Amino acid sequence: MTHFPRDFWHGIRAGLPFILVIVPFGAVFGVVATEAGLNIAQVMGFSVLVIAGAAQFVALQMMVENAPVLIVLAAALAVNLRMAMYSASLAPHLGQVSWWKRGLISYVMVDQSYAASMLEYEKRPEMTATQKLAYFAGVAAPLVPLWYIATWAGAALGARIPAGLPIDFAVPITFLALIVPLLRSLAHVAAALVSIIGVLVFAFLPFNLGLLVAAALAMMTGAEVERQMALRRAS
């Protein structure tokens, strides 16, 4: 536990810039969900229980279109299937910590906490599982409560956010800031390119499944390029 506080603080510091994304995103969800006819308990239910902006927006969009309950659930869960991939990729790092800590970490597993933590784990491979856990918890610590508060503020204050501001673009900007530093090898670059091309090619698939197909192909590409590079170095 000796390193817990330091890595926790480092995590918090890494998580702070994401406040710029979490707050407008949560507030917009609160506004849109309220305008769609949900009461404040239901709006908060989404942000507290689901805690995944993209999936919440998909569910809301399909509810506005009066899609059947099962279709709403299937479409929104498909958007969150990537969380299972995050879970698998975190297992080698956090698998050793106790089951209840893994249970709590799973609750706060969002794109930002996942990507910022993976970036740090790759930079400092000497980190212990406890240090990695502390860092992950640190990144999530300022974001999760602010996600609730921003949603609540959006629902309570309503549409007083000036219309037309490009706040939807906060998400791509954060993701770019997280991805570019991860492109450290030819294998990473190849995987990212396949991901981009794949999502455009498979855009016709329903329920966002094109993203998952593209991601699977991209992971295979990255792994294969890495294997080929290793073979070439060995020969």
Added chain:
Amino acid sequence: MSFTTAQIWTIIIGLGLGSYLLRLSFLGLIGGRDLPEWVLRHLRYTAVAIMPGMITPLILFPQATGGTLDPVRLGAALATIAVSVWTRNATLTIFAGAAVLFALHFTLS
């Protein structure tokens, strides 16, 4: 929307539970067991395999502009990539990207 209160809560709780189980899945099941090298090799590319694909449509076909290419958003994306390559600092990149986004928004539109 024409949902009953029970249907709305079914969606919220079902989506919450399903999302939690997806997040817990591998972390909960595999735990501390060692994974084979070929699996680890694939998992190393999870982040770069998903995130570029997630944002590509948001950059090229933003919903806010009805799905047409938008110079404000495209410009902000290119500036963000440039700052990220140059600084390799996520915090700085996010602030710079947001600054370019709003600068372009207020000058171009």
